[in-house]
Amino acid sequence: MARKCFWFCFQSIPGFWVVFSAIASLTMTVQAFTGTYGINYGRIADNIPSPDEVVSLLKAAKIKNVRIYDADHKVLKAFSGTGLELVVGLPNGFLREMSASEEHAMNWVKENVQAFLPETHICGIAIGNEVLGGGDLELWGALLGAAKNIYKAVKNLNLDGVVQITTAHSQAVFWNSFPPSSCIFRENVVQYMKPLLEFLSEIGSPFCLNAYPFLAYMSDPENIDINYALFESTKGIFDPKTGLHYDNMLDAQIDAAYAALADAGYQKMEVIVTETGWASRGDENEAAATASNARIFNYNLRKRLAKKKGTPFRPKNALKAYIFATFNENLKPGPTSERNFGLFKADGSISYDIGFHGLKSSSSDSSYLSLKDFRARGLSGSHMISLTISAVTLLLLLR
Numbered sequence: 203m204a205r206k207c208f209w210f211c212f213q214s215i216p217g218f219w220v221v222f223s224a225i226a227s228l229t230m231t232v233q234a235f236t237g238t239y240g241i242n243y244g245r246i247a248d249n250i251p252s253p254d255e256v257v258s259l260l261k262a263a264k265i266k267n268v269r270i271y272d273a274d275h276k277v278l279k280a281f282s283g284t285g286l287e288l289v290v291g292l293p294n295g296f297l298r299e300m301s302a303s304e305e306h307a308m309n310w311v312k313e314n315v316q317a318f319l320p321e322t323h324i325c326g327i328a329i330g331n332e333v334l335g336g337g338d339l340e341l342w343g344a345l346l347g348a349a350k351n352i353y354k355a356v357k358n359l360n361l362d363g364v365v366q367i368t369t370a371h372s373q374a375v376f377w378n379s380f381p382p383s384s385c386i387f388r389e390n391v392v393q394y395m396k397p398l399l400e401f402l403s404e405i406g407s408p409f410c411l412n413a414y415p416f417l418a419y420m421s422d423p424e425n426i427d428i429n430y431a432l433f434e435s436t437k438g439i440f441d442p443k444t445g446l447h448y449d450n451m452l453d454a455q456i457d458a459a460y461a462a463l464a465d466a467g468y469q470k471m472e473v474i475v476t477e478t479g480w481a482s483r484g485d486e487n488e489a490a491a492t493a494s495n496a497r498i499f500n501y502n503l504r505k506r507l508a509k510k511k512g513t514p515f516r517p518k519n520a521l522k523a524y525i526f527a528t529f530n531e532n533l534k535p536g537p538t539s540e541r542n543f544g545l546f547k548a549d550g551s552i553s554y555d556i557g558f559h560g561l562k563s564s565s566s567d568s569s570y571l572s573l574k575d576f577r578a579r580g581l582s583g584s585h586m587i588s589l590t591i592s593a594v595t596l597l598l599l600l601r
Contacts, residue, residue, distance in 0.1 A: 232366040234326035236287055238507040240267030240524035242477060247531040249548040253280030255561055260286060263558045269524050273314035282321040289326035294341055297330050301347030304354060311355040315365060326366040327352055332412060334391050335374030342394050353405060370410040370476040376462055381441040385458035386465045399468050411459050412477035415451040419490055433502030446514040457515035475523035481539035482553050491539045497554035504556055
């Protein structure tokens with residue numbers, strides 16, 4: 203009740219939001235992530251629930267951090283007054299325009315961010331997605347200019363203490379990422395990456411990484427232990443340079459990014475995972491894309507994030523990750539796996555059970571992994587008791 207009163211009172215005072223934002227920009231570093239768990243809300247589909255229903259779904263799941271890939275006004279209005287923290291996206295197709303014109307950047311921020319604050323908690327703008335390392339070299343050159351012009355607009359509107367500027371990278375920007383300590387940025391990427399990192403460092407933004415153990419495993423299933431990719435029990439790997447042990451692939455992928463940043467001179471920059479997930483269905487040549495593997499990965503990842511632990515190379519930096527994705531998206535191009543990363547099906551029911559409940563009940567909508575699943579995987583009674591205790595612990599941590 204007190205929080206509602208506060209928001210009502212300051213909105214009723216002319217100019218208060220501008221003053222509040224200006225004070226915030228002088229007194230705090232922008233924090234665009236609450237806790238450690240978030241989700242990507244992709245909408246390349248014609249059969250998924252409405253934005254209002256999605257809000258209900260996410261609030262019921264207690265998922266506070268949400269990323270979208272554009273700034274669709276229907277979504278922004280649906281998120282108004284919900285308390286959910288939203289990162290909006292400036293699509294790749296806008297980068298050239300925003301890089302070339304400060305005026306266009308200002309207009310975009312006014313129309314798609316400022317107009318919805320503070321009712322909709324827009325806490326970040328993602329400038330493009332996986333630009334560097336991608337196939338459009340012209341966008342490589344436009345990325346930094348677009349980021350700078352959007353940030354200048356945010357700053358001139360006194361929103362730089364509220365809205366964080368970032369851009370997400372794929373692993374295509376790296377060279378020699380195994381072992382993790384050997385990772386550096388690709389030679390053809392460095393000339394674009396270093397000035398971008400300098401800018402992100404100046405404004406206090408993290409390095410955003412889209413990291414998929416699923417894709418890494420699929421690229422070399424004969425030499426990669428699937429248990430290592432799924433956070434399951436495995437001997438893991440040792441990094442001979444650092445002596446660090448890795449019991450899961452995601453930690454190794456993140457520390458490879460930290461190594462590349464250190465090599466580039468940015469040892470203190472935080473790495474946040476902006477996409478990770480596992481497909482629940484695939485084509486004939488995508489044997490690892492199963493509902494069972496997707497459930498195991500996402501259940502174990504959720505436990506991993508709930509511990510609020512860092513990685514072996516950066517143990518004090520609690521790992522933060524946005525899961526990909528909220529829904530299976532039926533209009534995405536590419537292999538079948540691309541359309542089956544959702545924690546939820548198009549009708550709002552869960553794709554598999556990791557502790558969430560959907561808009562509709564389904565046969566898999568039970569507490570956690572079923573007794574049948576435990577038996578199918580050959581787990582003994584003692585293992586079942588141990589996992590039950592782990593599940594209870596997870597619930598307590600996520601409260």
